[in-house]
Amino acid sequence: MSTTSMQPSPPVVPRSRFALYLDLIRWDRPAGWLVLLWPTLSGLWVAAGGFPGWHLLAVFVLGTVLMRSAGCCVNDVADRAFDRHVKRTAQRPVTTGAVSVREALLVAAVLALLAFALVLTTSTAAVLCSVPALLVTIFYPYTKRFFAMPQAVLGVAFSFGIVMAFAAVQGQVPAAAWLLWFGNLFWVLAYDTEYAMVDRDDDLRIGIQTSAITLGRFDVAAITAFYLIFLAIWAWVLAPYALGTPFYVALGLALAQVVWHWSLIRTRSREGCFKAFRENHWLGCTLFAGIVLGYALKS
Template structure:
């Protein structure tokens, strides 16, 4: 296995980030603005819901607000996670140089930064209708509990799936003013998608997690990690198929899922569980998987309104 420092350095000083003053650099890193993959993954389920509901074009402004909200709330989630996990992060090679764990950012500054990011999220929340606002607020308790799940259950990635897919049950009522069956299938599929890609991500930390006693789906699956991720992705594809079928019950509509299905199967076909760099590359490729499903939802949602 590659040394942890070659997997993904937690302190990057190249490009624009390297030009920033130290405090600004620390805050950018604390919110992971230098690593937009998490914002993409948080954003896509909301965009899927809006597109599948048939409102991708007439509510492009809503998609833009969701993009801003994804950046802000993913940043807030990272700050909160680093505050809660500072005692664990300092014991893991990949995370010990994070701003809070390393001591470069104090807890007081981290909490202030967290509040500031949440205020941006509040601005986005106020753009939504009442039902979408209520659904969005229901996620707060789940988000607050997430950092502690790795200490409690072998499946914290499943909890992350519930939390990180929440934009879908917010996006659908934000676009339509109501809840619907397609949303349920779409959200359930997103949960299994997250469970799959975050299991891949967790492969990077298996050795450190074993040493410090942190639980994960990667550890739970062990040598069956590839088979487990394959099962999660197949379930996700099946559930997304149900979502599309409930919007447009035609076999041809399901063909729209072929590109994303092919991409997910590519991820697991060549996955090397013992290679952290490979796991990271395949995890990051899910931003493209999200785009492919968005295009599928866009085609099906738009044509179903015609």
């Protein structure tokens, strides 16, 4: 026996509660809140006709991060019995028992209350919109048990930032806001179906419902269609705002990214599908940049 094999294993250093909470809210994976942030900020810019001011910008950036983090806590509590059977999620703090259900729900409540406190500094309309947004966020994880397309419910929740942005700026929610909300729902369907494709085999085995399972062999075609519907609706809704060349260049670049995503997912490999999901925030960032530049050049 070699001397190396006889050496004792290094002691396991217990992790701090703070480090576990950071894992719980996926702090090291910003792609999850960036796909929420870009459409929210796009809605904020459109609602304000340009830069919305530092107060609203801070409210919606911080609020987005806080609510996504709270949503992760609720999701992990709801899915704790399933997560242990999926390789990608087996080490999440709640399913391993490193963080208790009570702790996770307490963290979620604190984060949600902080986000609500930020909304209270805006308008009554935004406060009223925040209630259904929170309820859908809580309800979403449980739809995986009975609804064939739970990603659509996630799309409803993830798109509410657009509606709240208009409510905060204008004190009302015009038709344009609801149309942008509806269009963004298709983007969420696209990228979260890519995400669901990563775990399709595990989800089939444990009995979870996902859009990747429901769509079956039409998954790649459907995802591509979802992207195109999203971009078509946003192009149509924003056309009257005369954002000019920057916005249409951004649309062209977004379409190029759709082609890139198709190339990543067409073989349905786990690596390709996960990469496609992780890189989705660039598509949202591209559209946001086009909107910002469009307003900047108008002023």
